[in-house]
Amino acid sequence: MPLVNRSHDSSAVPRAGRRRSRLRRTAVVAALTVLTLPGLAAVPASAADRPSPSSTSSTSSAPGPSSTSDVPDVPVVPNQAVPLDDFYTPPTPLPDGADGEIVRWREEPRQLSARNYLVMYHSTNATGQDIPVTGRVLVPNTPWRGEGPRPIVSVASGTRGVGDTCAPSRWLDYERPFIEPMLLAGWAVVVTDYEGLGTPGGHTYVVGQSEGRTVIDIVRAATNLPATGLEAGGKVAFSGYSQGGGGAMWAGELQPEYAPELDLVGVAAGGVPADLTEVADGLDGKVGFGFLLFAAYGLDAAYPELDLGSYLNERGRETYEREKDACVEATLPHAFQNIGMFTSTNPLRSPQWQARLDENRLGANPPDVPIRLFHGTLDEIVAPGQARTLRDEYCAAGADVQWEWHLGEHVSTMVTGAPGVITFLDRRFRDRPFLGHC
Template sequence: MCNRPRLPVRTLRLRGLALTAVAALTIPLVPAVAQAGVPTSPAPAPRTSAAVPDDDGRLRSGTIFPVPPDDFYDPPADLGDGADGEVIRTREQATGLSARTWMVMYHSTNATGQDIPVTGRVLVPHRAWRGEGPRPIVTVAPGTRGVGDDCAPSRWLDYERPLVEPFLLQGYAVVITDYEGLGTPGVHTYMVGRSQGRVVLDMVRAATNLPAAGLDPGGKVAVVGYSQGGGAAVWAAELWREHAPELDVVGVAAGGVPADLTAVSERLNGGVGFGFMLLAAFGYDAAYPELDLRSYLNERGRRLYEREQDACVDTALAYALQDIDVYADQDPRYTEAWQARFTENRAGANPPDAPLFLYHGLFDEIVPPGQAVALREEYCAAGADVRWRWHLGEHVTTMVTAAPSVVSFVDRRFRDRPFRPTC
């Protein structure tokens, strides 16, 4: 018999509660997208990506939901010299949503200026747009899925579906990026704003470069996102004039925004969201190789580093209440190199030139409200048009309760209704 160490009952209970919570909140939102494009006969064997114990009793990375293989996500050996938003490949798929849907792979630029392939979805509703001008586009920045390929939003849980369906019913096109490294090669550069903002904008360009979608590049654009997606939406707003000035961005709705990674990490370390701090460490290490995360880790940390490079959010939740000191000989967060990269990706330095709707949960246990308020105040002091709203909830419930306000904000922006800032 193997003499495998047993986990404490308390740890097992916490892990079970975490997995149960994420399943209860998200399984009802699983779309048909996860199976789109998969041959019906013969059916491929699912990847063994379920979270199972490894040889030291931890949960192995992956997802509790099986993900079938799909070579769509494998980029060609030679990407060519495509401009940002240029389509590399596309595939129409059936999703069960009230829209024609395409998967696309497109060119974008990462945080260090390199051309990268990114995947995402384009949804064009069957319902006609009855407003003025071309059909508008909402680019939805997804919330946290994880850092591994199996975690790509187009392959797994669709947290944003409560937003997507109302947008489609209004006649808007919806585009949703998978971000850098989700589905495509490499570890996802989780929480690296300068990458996330660009791919969110380039997803719009890709949609307008897809002839079958029939989307006019001159149409109005809104950017929305929550949590990781809120950070990505804010970065898209800050980078818009520099990166994609031809887009007509008329509004940005961002909630639960992790604007300052140092402040966010201080809340996460030792808290229920420690696994998200772990994912961010992997993301920054992937984006900026000179950070060399592994060099800071002890033996236990190096085992975790090797094991969780493809972790999805369900596995991250299993690390609740843990601390960086358990895994590292030195905390990398406060070193000069890491602080420099955190500063580069701290939102607030470039106030958006578009109406901005910011919202946050009063009892958010994952993303500290204080640093979100600091972002609001920084934008307001710089003269940005900001509307702020508190929600009586914690992190997950705020995403749900704020959805009607986000839909209303986008509709008003697309129909040129007055915007009233609260600065």
């Protein structure tokens, strides 16, 4: 798709200006492309994008790739999950390994003109346990023309659902158009599946103490895998929207203590669920109630002592069994329902649940790097007020924050906020001046 009018004489425009203009145009076109995707639902990957169900992967401490020359030409059936393969089943017992150490990997057919690696790596969950996590590493053909090693953007995905079939690494999803301009800029992109998406166990949906670590550790994994050619010590940024906005911001808050060796230069996060209690209150009885169900499942998966089942009535238990492996489209039938329809007692009001919700509230440890936050004024899924509070807390603590309101609801703000994210990241990777709004 041509992005530049070839008849236009740009010789009089400074080179840096032409590059920034191309980045903005690419981001806008990529952002608008998302509008052609069907709603919020993920779309199955093409045969060239998906893993081969018949392929095998190395599980040794010095893992090697699997062959990708025999990837079958499997027809795409709309809205049908890609079959799971054994790559996502970790070895038993899980071998010891440091955070970010590779458990297994394989190279797959190229995506978006980038070398494409499926990885399983070590991370640490919300209760301090070593866990296997999967994800993708994309290394573009486009060279990095800035200083130092090729930068890495760890993209925290928005809501996919809570079932294994929803894992970001297994789907051609609605964030793909936003990743493309990053690759065209010469940046490597890594995308985690988070805890429990693809790998065994429940997905710890919106539990920042888990998500933040998985977002960080896939950067380590990418540089720990020699096949990628990515070097440790290069500039790193975290980026995400919605659930991914929370994951990116949690990675930013955890990084100084958890991964001080990373050269983190910025965090871009939109639609951030910073205060889960306030977000839950804004979903109960409203159009996005299905996301509240996912959040309850996620907290229960992260903290088994919360014992969600003990709070559920018969309808709640039936719904849990039906939706515990659901993807994002399953939220739609639950619009305008309320938590009292599914519980005998509201778990979110119990001291045990409140304590865990407080542990996963952003704002206590502002990242010491430039931050770009944006939110929709009409966001019907993630309450705008609590996002504004996060901005105010960061500013009061002396953080460098850019803040931008967008006139729109949740999905449209993801689209309109994308060009600003690309510009922000480009300036961070090139050490350009930062203008904060605090």
